Every structure is written in structure tokens, then in C-alpha cells.
Amino acid sequence: MSIVARPGTEADAILGASPRVVYAPQSIDEAREVVALTGRERMRIAFVGGGTDLELGGPLSGLDAIVRTEGLGRIVEYAPSDMIITAEAGTTLAALQAVLAKEKQRLSLDPPLPERATLGGIIAANAFGPRRTRFGSVRDLIIGVTIIRADGTLARGGGKVVKNVAGFDVPKLMCGSLGTLAMIATATFRLHPAPENSATVRVPKQSAAGVRTLAARIKAAQLEPTSVVALSGAPDRFDVATRFEGFGAGVAEQCKRMAELHVAEGQECETLAEAEATAFWQEHDGARTQGALRVKIAAPPNGVETVVRSIAPSFETLESPRFVWYPTVGLGFLTGTPLNAKHSVRALTVLRAGLADLGGSAVLHAAPQQIRATEDVWGPSPAAFAIMERMKERFDPQRRLNPGRFVGGL
Amino acid sequence: MLQSASQVSPRIIAELAAIVGARNCISEPAALKTYECDGLTSFRALPGVVVLPESTEEVALVVAAARRANMPIVPRGAGTGLSGGAMPVPGCVVIGLSRMRRILEVDLENGWMRVQPGVVNLEVSKHLAPLGYYYAPDPSSQSVCTIGGNVAENSGGAHCLKYGFTTNHVLGARLVLSDASVVDLGGPVLDTPGYDLLGVLVGSEGTLGIVTEVVVRVLRKPEATRTFFATFPSTDEAGAAVSAIIAARIVPAAVEMMDRLAIVAIKAATGVDWPDVGAALLMDVDGPLAEVEHTAAQATSIAASCGALEIRRPKDEDERQLMWRGRKSAFAAVGRISPNYVVQDGVIPRSEIATVLREISRLSAEFGLRVANVFHAGDGNLHPLILYDANVPGEEAQAEHFGGEILKLCVRSGGSITGEHGVGADKAPYMAEMFTEQDLDTMGLLRCAFDADNRFNPSKVFPTPRLCGDRPGKYVPTPLEISGEAGRG
Numbered sequence: 001m002s003i004v005a006r007p008g009t010e011a012d013a014i015l016g017a018s019p020r021v022v023y024a025p026q027s028i029d030e031a032r033e034v035v036a037l038t039g040r041e042r043m044r045i046a047f048v049g050g051g052t053d054l055e056l057g058g059p060l061s062g063l064d065a066i067v068r069t070e071g072l073g074r075i076v077e078y079a080p081s082d083m084i085i086t087a088e089a090g091t092t093l094a095a096l097q098a099v100l101a102k103e104k105q106r107l108s109l110d111p112p113l114p115e116r117a118t119l120g121g122i123i124a125a126n127a128f129g130p131r132r133t134r135f136g137s138v139r140d141l142i143i144g145v146t147i148i149r150a151d152g153t154l155a156r157g158g159g160k161v162v163k164n165v166a167g168f169d170v171p172k173l174m175c176g177s178l179g180t181l182a183m184i185a186t187a188t189f190r191l192h193p194a195p196e197n198s199a200t201v202r203v204p205k206q207s208a209a210g211v212r213t214l215a216a217r218i219k220a221a222q223l224e225p226t227s228v229v230a231l232s233g234a235p236d237r238f239d240v241a242t243r244f245e246g247f248g249a250g251v252a253e254q255c256k257r258m259a260e261l262h263v264a265e266g267q268e269c270e271t272l273a274e275a276e277a278t279a280f281w282q283e284h285d286g287a288r289t290q291g292a293l294r295v296k297i298a299a300p301p302n303g304v305e306t307v308v309r310s311i312a313p314s315f316e317t318l319e320s321p322r323f324v325w326y327p328t329v330g331l332g333f334l335t336g337t338p339l340n341a342k343h344s345v346r347a348l349t350v351l352r353a354g355l356a357d358l359g360g361s362a363v364l365h366a367a368p369q370q371i372r373a374t375e376d377v378w379g380p381s382p383a384a385f386a387i388m389e390r391m392k393e394r395f396d397p398q399r400r401l402n403p404g405r406f407v408g409g410l
Numbered sequence: 411m412l413q414s415a416s417q418v419s420p421r422i423i424a425e426l427a428a429i430v431g432a433r434n435c436i437s438e439p440a441a442l443k444t445y446e447c448d449g450l451t452s453f454r455a456l457p458g459v460v461v462l463p464e465s466t467e468e469v470a471l472v473v474a475a476a477r478r479a480n481m482p483i484v485p486r487g488a489g490t491g492l493s494g495g496a497m498p499v500p501g502c503v504v505i506g507l508s509r510m511r512r513i514l515e516v517d518l519e520n521g522w523m524r525v526q527p528g529v530v531n532l533e534v535s536k537h538l539a540p541l542g543y544y545y546a547p548d549p550s551s552q553s554v555c556t557i558g559g560n561v562a563e564n565s566g567g568a569h570c571l572k573y574g575f576t577t578n579h580v581l582g583a584r585l586v587l588s589d590a591s592v593v594d595l596g597g598p599v600l601d602t603p604g605y606d607l608l609g610v611l612v613g614s615e616g617t618l619g620i621v622t623e624v625v626v627r628v629l630r631k632p633e634a635t636r637t638f639f640a641t642f643p644s645t646d647e648a649g650a651a652v653s654a655i656i657a658a659r660i661v662p663a664a665v666e667m668m669d670r671l672a673i674v675a676i677k678a679a680t681g682v683d684w685p686d687v688g689a690a691l692l693m694d695v696d697g698p699l700a701e702v703e704h705t706a707a708q709a710t711s712i713a714a715s716c717g718a719l720e721i722r723r724p725k726d727e728d729e730r731q732l733m734w735r736g737r738k739s740a741f742a743a744v745g746r747i748s749p750n751y752v753v754q755d756g757v758i759p760r761s762e763i764a765t766v767l768r769e770i771s772r773l774s775a776e777f778g779l780r781v782a783n784v785f786h787a788g789d790g791n792l793h794p795l796i797l798y799d800a801n802v803p804g805e806e807a808q809a810e811h812f813g814g815e816i817l818k819l820c821v822r823s824g825g826s827i828t829g830e831h832g833v834g835a836d837k838a839p840y841m842a843e844m845f846t847e848q849d850l851d852t853m854g855l856l857r858c859a860f861d862a863d864n865r866f867n868p869s870k871v872f873p874t875p876r877l878c879g880d881r882p883g884k885y886v887p888t889p890l891e892i893s894g895e896a897g898r899g
Contacts, residue, residue: 081653081761082790104659126601137601139609140578147852155852156845161757163789164826165564165613166833166844167871168853169577172609181605193659216519222633224698247659250701298601300520330520331600360599382604383594387587391605391859407604 003030008066014046014054015405016369017063026071028088028146028154028185034067035183036152044400047179049090049118052111053125055294055366057178058377061404067183069120075099076186077160084143084160086188089120106194108135108226112285120184126176130227130243130284133328135192138175144188145171147181150396154185162190173391180406181395195226195245200277201258203269206230206238208308210267214240215301215327217261223254229284230304230325235312238325241272241280287322291335292368293344295351299360301330310354313347333365341370348375356380381408418458418501422479426461426503429471434509436460445504448489448496449551452806453835457484457498462509466584466592466622469505473620473865474590476503482868483588485616487527487559490551492753493834495563495615499869505620507558513537514623522581522598524625527558531565534626543628546573549830550738558621564613566830568664568737569694571788573629575830577612582625585611585618588865598625610856615832616867618860632696635663636706637730640718644688645669645783649763651691651716652787656760658712660705662788663694666737669767671747671782672795679743682736687719691787692737740784741795748780748797750806754813755831756820760790766823770794770816777812779805791829792820818843833871841873850876 004026008019025031038045043064048054069090076086080103087096093107093114100106110129111117117127123145128137135141144158147170157170174184203214211230218225227243244254255271262269272280288294295314299307304325311334315321318336325332334351338344348371352362364377382388385408392399392410404410418437427435436442437459447454458481463469476483486496486506498504510526513534517523518541525534531552534545548567549555555565560576561583573579582596596608611618642648648667655662668676668690677684684690691713695705710721724730744751758766767783770792774781780797794816798809817827817840827833827840841850854876857864862878869875 079759079761081657082759083656084759136574136578139606140574149852153848153852155848157849157852159757159824159826159844161759161790161825161829163566163570163575163757163786163791163829165566165575165830166826166828166837167841167849168856169564169609169613170852170856172577172606173856175606175609176601177605193661196659219630222630222698224632224701246697246701247704249704250698253700254698296601298599300517300599302519329600358599359597361601361603363603378603382602384604384607386591387593387607387859388605390862391607391856394855394859 003034004071012066014048014063014066015057015059017060019046019063019066021064022066022068024068024071028072031067031072031183031185032148032152032154035148035150038065039151039398039400042398042400044403046402047120047124047183049121050092050113050116052113052117053121053127053365056125057402057405058409059372059404060402069118072185080105083191084162084188085191086144086160086186087119088186089118089184091119093117093119093122100191101194104194105191107141107189108192109138109141112288119187123174123184123187124177124179130229130281130326133228133326134224134226139172141189142171142175142187143190145174146185147174148183148185150182150398150401158188160188178402178406180392180402180410182401197248197251198243198245199251199255200241200243200272200280201255201269202272202280203240203242203262203267205268206240207236208238208305211238211240211325211327212302212304218242218328221257221261223258225254228326228328230327231284231287232323233321235315236308240327284324287324287335288333290322291318291320292337292366293318293335293364293371294366295334295348296363296365297332297334297355297360299330299355299358301327303330303358303360306354306358307332310351313350314344317343317347338368338371341368345371345374352379378407418481422475422481423459425475426459426472429475430461430463430468434462434464445486445489445498445506448486448491448494450492450494450497450834450836453494453497455498455500457504458501460504460506462506464509466586469586469620469622470590470592472503472505473586473588477588477590477863477865483620483865484867485562485620487556487562488530488554490555491559491563491832491834492755493828493832493836495832495834495867495870497835507556510622517598518543518628520598521628522625523628524623525557527556527561527621527624529557531555531557531560538628542631544631545626546579546629547576550741557624557626561612561621561624562614562616563830563832566786566791568666568786571665571786572661572663577609579627580608580612580624581627583608583611583621584623586620586622588619588861588863596625615834615871617857617871619866634699634702635694635696636702637692637694637724637733638706638710639722639733640691640693640713641685641687641720642689642691642718645767646764647717648689648691649767649787651713651718652763653760654712654716655709656788658708660695660709662709663696665786665788666692667783667785667787668737668740669783671780672740672744672784675743675747675782676736676740678746680736680739682732684736685720692733737784741793744782744795744797748799750798750800752796752798752809752813754792754794754796754816755828756792756817756825757829758790758792758820758823758825760788762823763787763790766792766819769819773812773815777808779809779812786829789829790825814840835870838869838871838873841871
């Protein structure tokens, strides 16, 4: 078997480390062979899909080769009546959704850049978008996985039925593991019906307290939006968009009630025309992906006022700062380009301290080198770090899969 | 499968009693018998000693003591499991968590609640009901089973079709590891950096550690729920109705199917006035009112067009509860029509329902044993109940053999050997039907990262013990095994 390979260049570098060689296996068998062969050669390798989250992680302790998944883009099995799909890891989200759309179904994952983002990358980086509000993250939708272990062994976990408790949940172990335990070869997901209707309601000019109240109001009223997003370009001034999806009558009724709730409180509230709604969700994706510094923030939903106070200093150190907050989920992203690295580092310290008080965390999904030099992108090691270390040791005893890039330098 | 009693040294019993208090340390053979099996009563083994700790600290001290004495540990919730997951292994310490049943903290605005593992599933929802919230996973045993057991088994229930399983509703857990250290996985705030160890823990059947606190997600009650009960000439039409409803982009909260024999049993046990028909569906749709009214109308009209004989809607909440009680009592109800029965739990792709049911019926004729089918039709989770008479020589073995054939059939259809009851001791031999040696070896790596001693619930889940290699903490046989007084598994 001759496997597509070429010399690595600086353009292939991950976090400053350039590989000597880049492999592009065209089948799962070839991928196994690449992983096994690099194992025999003790080469340190990283897996690359669409490259949308390549800036995530700490510096690699070394990189000899990259394994690109672009040649692994096949749909392995799609059973519309069972609402499951299995596809190879290099399949882009957009390509998958296009197949599903023909059957009026969808994978309820919507991270930005779907034309580039691959299934393997989404799993490895635990990427998500606004629909996490209703459908959870990749861990809630993945039901099976095949992986290639560091020695080239192909192994499967989970299955292709939605309900299945046989054996340990290997698929979940892969979620967010950033290619440090194994190469993801294929994944199986549960699907949802594509909604018949969708509408977005905007409540503009909200303070953090207003965002918190709005989320509570939605819950109290038993509305069931599939997305709630608060978007801001200034520390304490949010536009909040709430998207309802489903059958026409249900969507219309929920939009109407959402408006009534807010008008009664003297708030502006409008259901957006389709073009405006599309523009809002594009603006959301733009805010998520812009800037040289992108910080993922986790905090309890009712901590949003503290979060906003804690990011205020960062806002001042960034060019075109944006803050995206998912009010019902308790996650968000602060993005922008640092004007002065030193000031940004100081502001990050304030942010992390504020979040620590809330039991939250801040992970730098992208950051300029000057900031990385002093800030650990992952923050303090989690409580269960010792188990994570042992997990890494079991799966990758030679420490050659994305070495050093994960939490605590794993 | 009754295995001989084993003695634990009085010194160790005294040590354990000093940790948990004498009244919470059980070592009298007669009292130990209570703990010799779980809901799978055909698998029995007498534990060495049972302790009922009341705090995380006590659990950690017990684990440390068991470790020093090199005794295996088997955790136990309410003992309602149906796969022998809580069955003791000879010479073990059973850690029963039933005394740890306090609700510790409720945070509705952030949507979570922190409870001890011995809290009964239904108690969580009862506690939340006056506040307009609930806990979604609803196994049929929910009035007795505990949250800790649910975490171990990744319990499902009728409503997991829309809402997901325990794993989708657990945000955090406090865990005592085999070295007696205590660690928190996850927590109320999402996306703790690092591997998703919580995802690995849920459903690990007590093999990775002892859960002493759980943070569960609590949900706001849906605005409206509509229920209907539809009867059909046979399971073919009922199965077609389920497929058509789902193809119409409706995600029901639950769709349950019962076949003729199951209906007969439920009627005998509960007195519901269901007609004698070939099959019945019980379905819930829930959500915002306008959405639900639309989907309920759609679903009933689809059921009618698929050949429903009759469609009933409960006139009030009491009648609705009665319908659901009928369904949830199905396993026990079968006791009314047969002296003994085996509860099976397998999963098939939903589109295979009709084919697989026909094959089960063929096997039923071949084995000469009746089968009642009750199942979660929306997600293809079958619960064939195989009826037999233990007084007829050979029938019990035949029933178990039949159950095994059904599992193999599920795997051949692209499904799973268990949808919610777990592998436990019962199905460990069938894991190899579904997984390759490499798959099982990979799961073994997870196990070794948590419990390299193989101390927790050894001999469960895996067909053969997965050793953790020549690293510290390699499994060491218990003194009883060495002396030949007790075997493993």
C-alpha cells in the first residue's frame, strides 16, 4: 500500500511545531497503517481535520508527522428510519448535513465554520454552537466510535443504536480529548428531524442582569428554545437572540409569548425577518471565530454578572472585542485581538480569578505567543488530573499523540 | 449458581464496624442472605461482609481497609438491577449506599441538584414537583431504585427517547477510588477542562469507583403533555405506526409497545380495562402547548391510518397515571400468568422491530416457551419476558438459552445486548458477541486508569478479567482464592 505523503512545511505547523512529513490516508486501513508505522518509528504525530481549532492547546513537546483526515470523508452508513448516521472522521459537518437534509433530518450540532469543521475535529475539540441550548454537546449526540490506537489497533466503542449500555463509554472518552488518546476513524451519531419552521426573536440592549432575567423568564414560561445567545461588543450591553424550532403553530405561539413577556416588562422585542435572523447567526459565528485571542468561559448561568465584571478589563485590552454568552448553558467566548500582550495577561488573571470564585474556568482556544509564554492555556489542572494522566499513559505510553498539547501537558 | 459462604476474619469485621458503627456492619450469615443477589435472583453469592456507610469519609475508610485486607469491593444501591451487577463476589465487602439518602443542595436557577447516591430516583422528582421541576430519567423501578445505581447502570426509562439517559442528566460525581482517595468529576459548571471522565463513569457498573455524591440536572416541567393509548391487531401495525410517527418529524417523549400476552398480564395484575388485542401503544408527547397539540393530533391521525383499532385519551391526570402504571408494572405483572420468567433486555434498530419480533415468535415456538413483549418502541429497546416453570426440569435452562438466542439476534440486527439493564454478571459472556477482543481490551485500558487493582466489582461486565499489565496494582487474588475456598466469577 502506498500512502499519500509529502514533506511538511511551515504552513502545516501546529502551535509553532512543524512536522517533517504530512500523511493523507485515503482509507481507514491506510490510516491504521500510518499510525502503526509512525509508532514503529517512534514519531510524534498530530491529527488534523479542517483545522478550525488548531490553535487550541498548549505547546507540543515535539512533532514529527501530521495525519490529515481529508481523505476520510465517506458516509459509512445512513439509516434515515433509525435516525443514525456513521461517517468517517474527515467528513465535514456541512457535507454531512447536506446528506441529512435530503431526508429532512439533521445532526443537532452547529459549531462555526461547518464547511471546514470535520466530525473528527468536532469530537476531539468538543466544538459546539447555539443549539447546545436544547440538544447538548457532541457527547450527548455521539453513540459510537471507531478509533485507531497508538499501536494501530482498530477498536470500536458504543454502537449504532441510540440506546445501548454495553461496555464502557469509549465515545465519550474521545469527546474533547484533542487527539491525545487515539485517532478517531469513524463516528456514529443520533439524529433529529429537521424542523419544519424556525424563527428568531431578538431582545436588544440588555445588561448582564437583564440577560440573567431573560433566561429565568424563558424557563418560568416553559418556553423551549433551541438556541439562546447573548452577543455583546461592549462589556454590559447585549443583544439576545432566542430561536424557536419545530412545527409552525408551536414556533409562532412561542414567539408571540416571548414578545408578550418582554413587552409586559417594557422591553423591546421583535421576531426577526429571515434575512435579519440569518445575519444575526452569522454575526454570532463571526464573533466566535474572530481575533487572535479567543477564550472559552464556563460559569454558572446565574453568574453572568460576575462574568461580565471579570471580563471588563479584558475588553479594554482588545481590539474589536466580542463576547458571546449562552445564558441557559453557562458557557461563552470572549474574542478579540490584544493591543498589548502584557495588559491582556493581567486582564486574564482578573478573569480567571473571577471565574474560579464561581467554580468556572477559562480556556484559551487561541492566543498570541506572548500570552502563551506566561499563561497556561488550560488554566489550573482539574481535580481528577491523576486519572487523566493514567488514561494517557494507558492509551499512549510512548507519549507520541499530540504530546504536551492537552491539559497539564499531557 | 449459589456459591458457598465465605468467612471474613473477625479482625477485619471489627475494623469495618469501627468505621461505620456496629449496626451498619453486617456479618451474620442469615443477615448476609439479604445481599446475596440483586433483581436477577438466579445469580447468587454470599458476600463476606456488608457495610452501610453514611458519608464519603466512611466509604473512603472502608475502601482503605478492604484494600489493606486485599478484599474485592462490590457497591450496591437498592439492589433492583436486573443483570447481577450488584451480586457479591465471594469474600467481598459489599458497600451498600442506602443510608446515604440526603438531598444536599438544590439550585433551580442553574438547573441542578446535589444528592447522595442512596436517594431514590422518584424522590428527586417528588422533591422538585412543587417547584415545577423534575429529573428526567425514569426507569420503571423508579419508586425504589437509587440515583447511585442509576449512575452505575446509565439507567434509561420510557422518556429517554426524547430526553436521553442518565448520562445526559448527570453533571458531576464525587468518587472514591480504589486507593481510597476522593475525587470530583465534572460539577455544576459545564466543560471542566480535561478528559470526559464523568462520561466514562456513568454506566461503568460500579467497576471504576464508589460514587458518594451526584450532581444531577433538573429540568423545568414541560408546559403540556398529551398521552394516548392505541390498540392494533398485531405488533406489525403498531410497529409501522411508530415508524410513521417518527418519520413525520415528531419526537415523542415516550412510545411504549405491549403485545397480546403482556396486555393480558398487565390486565390481570392492575385491573386496567384494556381490550384483548394483538398490540398496544402508549405514547406521550410533551412541550409547549401549541406544539404539543399539533404533534398529538398528527400522531393520533397517523396511528389511525396505520390501522389502529381504537385510540383512547386519558380524561385526566389520574387516568393518565393509571395507564402508565399499567405499563410500568408489566414485568411484575407477568408473575400473574407464569410461575417464573426471565426479563431480557436487548436493542435493535427501530426499523427491524417487525422482523425481530417475528423471529422471537418463531424461537418461542421452537423452545416451547411463551414470550410476552413489552418495550420502548421508539428506540428499539426490547424487553422480551420469557415465561417458564422452574418446577419443570430443564425449563429454566431452556429459558436462559432462549434469552441468549434473542441477544445474538439483537446483535445480528445491528443492535446491542443491553439497552438499560447493564451487562453485570449475566451478560458478561455475551460481550464477545458484540465486541472484538481489541474493543474489550480498549475498555480494559479505561478500567486500568481508574482501578488498576481490579478491586471494584471484579468479574462483572467483561467476559474474562482484564489485567492491567505489569504496573503497580496488578490484580492479586484474594487469600480465599489462593486457599481454593472461593473462585472468581
